[in-house]
Amino acid sequence: MNDDMTGHNSNGIIGDELRQFIERFETLAAERHEILLQQREVMAEAKGRGFDQRILRKIVALRKRKPDELAEEEAILDLYKAALGMM
Amino acid sequence: MNDDMTGHNSNGIIGDELRQFIERFETLAAERHEILLQQREVMAEAKGRGFDQRILRKIVALRKRKPDELAEEEAILDLYKAALGMM
Amino acid sequence: MNDDMTGHNSNGIIGDELRQFIERFETLAAERHEILLQQREVMAEAKGRGFDQRILRKIVALRKRKPDELAEEEAILDLYKAALGMM
Amino acid sequence: MNDDMTGHNSNGIIGDELRQFIERFETLAAERHEILLQQREVMAEAKGRGFDQRILRKIVALRKRKPDELAEEEAILDLYKAALGMM
DNA sequence: CACGGCAAAAGCATTC
DNA sequence: GAATGCTTTTGCCGTG
Numbered sequence: 001m002n003d004d005m006t007g008h009n010s011n012g013i014i015g016d017e018l019r020q021f022i023e024r025f026e027t028l029a030a031e032r033h034e035i036l037l038q039q040r041e042v043m044a045e046a047k048g049r050g051f052d053q054r055i056l057r058k059i060v061a062l063r064k065r066k067p068d069e070l071a072e073e074e075a076i077l078d079l080y081k082a083a084l085g086m087m
Numbered sequence: 088m089n090d091d092m093t094g095h096n097s098n099g100i101i102g103d104e105l106r107q108f109i110e111r112f113e114t115l116a117a118e119r120h121e122i123l124l125q126q127r128e129v130m131a132e133a134k135g136r137g138f139d140q141r142i143l144r145k146i147v148a149l150r151k152r153k154p155d156e157l158a159e160e161e162a163i164l165d166l167y168k169a170a171l172g173m174m
Numbered sequence: 175m176n177d178d179m180t181g182h183n184s185n186g187i188i189g190d191e192l193r194q195f196i197e198r199f200e201t202l203a204a205e206r207h208e209i210l211l212q213q214r215e216v217m218a219e220a221k222g223r224g225f226d227q228r229i230l231r232k233i234v235a236l237r238k239r240k241p242d243e244l245a246e247e248e249a250i251l252d253l254y255k256a257a258l259g260m261m
Numbered sequence: 262m263n264d265d266m267t268g269h270n271s272n273g274i275i276g277d278e279l280r281q282f283i284e285r286f287e288t289l290a291a292e293r294h295e296i297l298l299q300q301r302e303v304m305a306e307a308k309g310r311g312f313d314q315r316i317l318r319k320i321v322a323l324r325k326r327k328p329d330e331l332a333e334e335e336a337i338l339d340l341y342k343a344a345l346g347m348m
Numbered sequence: 349c350a351c352g353g354c355a356a357a358a359g360c361a362t363t364c
Numbered sequence: 365g366a367a368t369g370c371t372t373t374t375g376c377c378g379t380g
Contacts, residue, residue: 014171018317021307025321028300032293039289046282055250056279059258060286061371076229083102084109084233105230108220112234115213119206123375126202133195142340143192144376147199148356149337156330163323166316188345210358228360235373257276258283297369301363314364318368350380357374364367 047053062070081087130140217227236244255261304314 012171017310018171018307018312021303021310021312021317022321022324024303025300025317026324028296028303029321032296032300035289035293035296039286039293042282042286042289046279049278049282051254051279051282052250055247055254056283056286057371058251059254059260060283060290062260063283063287073229076226077232080105080225080229080233083098083105085098085102086233086236104223105220105225108216108223108225108230109234109237112213112216112230113237115209115216116234119209119213122202122206122209126199126206129195129198129202133192136191136195138192138195138344139340141377142337142344143195143199145333145337145340147196147203149333150196150200152330156326159319159323163316163319166313166319170313170316186345192344231359254279257272257279259272259276315367352379353377355374355376357372359370359372361370362368364365 043053043056046056078087130143133143134140217230220230221227252261304317307317308314
């Protein structure tokens, strides 16, 4: 903004340090975004090969979860369904 | 599915309670949907009067963000100055 | 902004009409938000009665879907699981 | 689970292809997570240098929104004028 | 007018 | 308990 030496603005030593942290952070954010786009590409390619993207994501989510937690949730869901006469 | 005489497919007290929560939730969801339809009507009417729906939605979005942003902008400036030891 | 008669700003006839559409739309949006809050209350109450909110939402989602679509998706999911040796 | 000799739990060509898409996706997800950790390191380092993490994140968010908003603001103004027949 | 893609909202879990 | 990031859902739009 200006180049005075008062330190009362973002061009002082403190400001420079702050700026560096922010820029490092933003660079990493950009990389993350880049990878996100690559993930979309993978999904698009899979779709092009005839797979159902929605279900692929379900599979990925399933693989990430602990088997016993998964079983637990299934059990409760069945319980509720039974209570509602949905089975 | 069962042989109780309540006329509901729920099984037992728990099932009834569960069903009530779900039905209340679904009723509210239906109301929300109803209002959504009214919003579409407003948009359709505006369109009939020669306005561009896309633009209207942008204006609404902008108006919504504006107050937040003003407040945020102010807050951030103060925080920023504090972080730089300017206060 | 001003009260001239050029029609070149948002206080002319056209501007008034535009404003009315926007305000009607925003009012409806506020109502929708209000109902959303009520839905959250229902869920909170159910949780207080010992039900699992996450699974309640799953039930609601299940009830909304067409049975045959549901079966179809289940089938594909099982197919993929089998292909991956997850069963 | 099966008796093929590939050393994979996949069943058949389709399973292999499916597995590849999923693993590529998961690898990218892991990379994304890795970068997230690096972002946290940057923040931690900044904190160690006396900056307030909450403020830093706000600044980043503000910087991110700014360009978008400027562009949008401009666009909306033009659209708005067009909608009002001012062009 | 249905359908799929895309953008925005909301729910959920996690982290600080 | 506030805030961040991720996932899922929702709503909108263009195309066939």
